Structure formats: structure tokens, C-alpha cells
Amino acid sequence: RKEVEQDPGPFNVPEGATVAFNCTYSNSASQSFFWYRQDCRKEPKLLMSVYSSGNEDGRFTAQLNRASQYISLLIRDSKLSDSATYLCVVNHETYGGSQGNLIFGKGTKLSVKP
Amino acid sequence: EPEVTQTPSHQVTQMGQEVILRCVPISNHLYFYWYRQILGQKVEFLVSFYNNEISEKSEIFDDQFSVERPDGSNFTLKIRSTKLEDSAMYFCASTLLEGGNTIYFGEGSWLTVV
Numbered sequence: 001r002k003e004v005e006q007d008p009g010p011f012n013v014p015e016g017a018t019v020a021f022n023c024t025y026s027n028s029a030s031q032s033f034f035w036y037r038q039d040c041r042k043e044p045k046l047l048m049s050v051y052s053s054g055n056e057d058g059r060f061t062a063q064l065n066r067a068s069q070y071i072s073l074l075i076r077d078s079k080l081s082d083s084a085t086y087l088c089v090v091n092h093e094t095y096g097g098s099q100g101n102l103i104f105g106k107g108t109k110l111s112v113k114p
Numbered sequence: 115e116p117e118v119t120q121t122p123s124h125q126v127t128q129m130g131q132e133v134i135l136r137c138v139p140i141s142n143h144l145y146f147y148w149y150r151q152i153l154g155q156k157v158e159f160l161v162s163f164y165n166n167e168i169s170e171k172s173e174i175f176d177d178q179f180s181v182e183r184p185d186g187s188n189f190t191l192k193i194r195s196t197k198l199e200d201s202a203m204y205f206c207a208s209t210l211l212e213g214g215n216t217i218y219f220g221e222g223s224w225l226t227v228v
Contacts, residue, residue, distance in 0.1 A: 038157075041203070041222075041224075042221065042222070043205055043219035043220060043221050043222050044157060044205070044219055045219070046216055046217070087156075087157070101159050101162060101170055101172075102149075102157075102159060102217065103159070104156045104157040104158070105156060106155070106156040107156065
């Protein structure tokens with residue numbers, strides 16, 4: 001079973017649309033949750049952390065459901081510049097104690113068209 | 115904004131050759147990582163490094179791989195005898211503290227093994 005699963009997409013949407021990304025993770029010991037964005041052949045960049053109570057940053061809203069092991073990201077009023085691959089990322093404290101071991105989903109590609 | 119820098123940006127090497135990828139983490143960071151991403155695949159954890167030793171490594175990080183912090187600024191990944199399947203983008207990352215803090219990625223070193 002894959003550790004972090006995402007719909008591969010691609011999602012092709014017009015400017016101004018609302019887009020939702022979903023993600024499930026398999027390890028119930030996961031401690032921290034993130035959404036990263038990755039432009040083509042570039043490094044992943046942190047978009048936002050995801051908290052149990054849900055959190056919002058401008059047009060972006062993230063939700064976490066620990067019981068269902070489910071994470072979501074909503075982008076409202078999408079812009080051309082939102083076109084990228086969105087990566088669902090979790091980490092969990094391993095036996096060795098390192099919490100930097102990020103587990104990435106394969107990502108969902110978003111293309112916003114004029 | 116401080117950044118993680120990596121060199122080279124792109125390297126082509128023959129199968130069986132040794133390769134060293136270099137990284138300069140953000141200066142006050144204490145935890146260092148290498149990740150890789152095969153074209154079209156997800157980002158995968160290789161190794162984490164703290165206090166001059168490996169703190170965790172994945173199954174990918176076999177005896178062909180080694181890491182070193184030869185001085186106060188550089189963090190290197192060595193692949194002893196490259197294989198075709200080592201062709202990937204290699205990302206260095208660093209963070210100040212463990213546990214959910216922002217991990218900063220470098221722009222990556224694209225390795226092509228021919």
C-alpha cells in the first residue's frame with residue numbers, strides 16, 4: 001500500500017475556478033502534514049502546513065482528518081500562476097527519531113488556463 | 115531569503131563512474147538531507163544527517179552512497195559506482211530544528227548516467 005496517495009490529475013481548470021486536491025496517508029503515526037508545490041523540474045516549495053483544526057492562507061485552505069487519514073487542499077479563485085504540481089507530504093517520528101524524513105505523494109498536476 | 119545551494123546543476127556521467135554532488139545548506143541549520151526524484155516519479159528520502167553522522171537512511175541509500183560534511187559549510191553526496199537507475203534529480207535540504215519546521219530545498223542537481 002502506498003504511503004501517501006493522491007489523484008495524479010491533471011486538473012485543467014479556467015482562471016477563477018475553485019480546485020480541490022485530496023490525499024490519503026497510510027501511517028497513522030504520521031505527525032506533521034504539508035502541501036508543497038513543485039514547478040516543472042524545480043525543487044519542492046512549502047505551500048502550507050496542515051493543522052488538525054484546518055487552516056487558511058489567503059486563497060488556500062487546508063484540512064486534516066486524522067480519523068480518516070485524509071488531507072485536502074482547496075484553492076479558490078485560481079490564477080495562471082497556480083499552475084504546478086501539488087504534493088501532499090507527511091512525516092512521522094521514526095524509531096531513529098529523525099522527523100525530517102518527509103514522505104511525498106506523487107503529486108497532482110494543476111493547469112490553470114486563461 | 116537564505117537558500118540552500120547545490121552544484122552542479124546538471125551532470126552527465128558514464129555508468130560505473132563516481133559522482134559527488136555538493137550542497138551548501140543554510141548557514142545556521144543543523145539537520146541536512148538528501149532526497150531524489152526520478153523523472154516522473156515522486157520525491158524520495160535518501161538520508162538525514164545531524165551532528166556529523168547519519169541519523170536515518172532509506173533502503174535506497176545502499177553501500178554505493180555516502181554523505182560527508184567535510185568542512186563547516188559543505189554537505190556532499192557521493193555515489194561510488196553509478197548505475198543507469200541513479201539518473202534522477204537530487205535535492206539537498208536543510209532545517210534548523212526537527213519536528214515540523216520548514217525544510218528548505220536546494221534547486222537540485224540533475225544527474226544523468228549514460
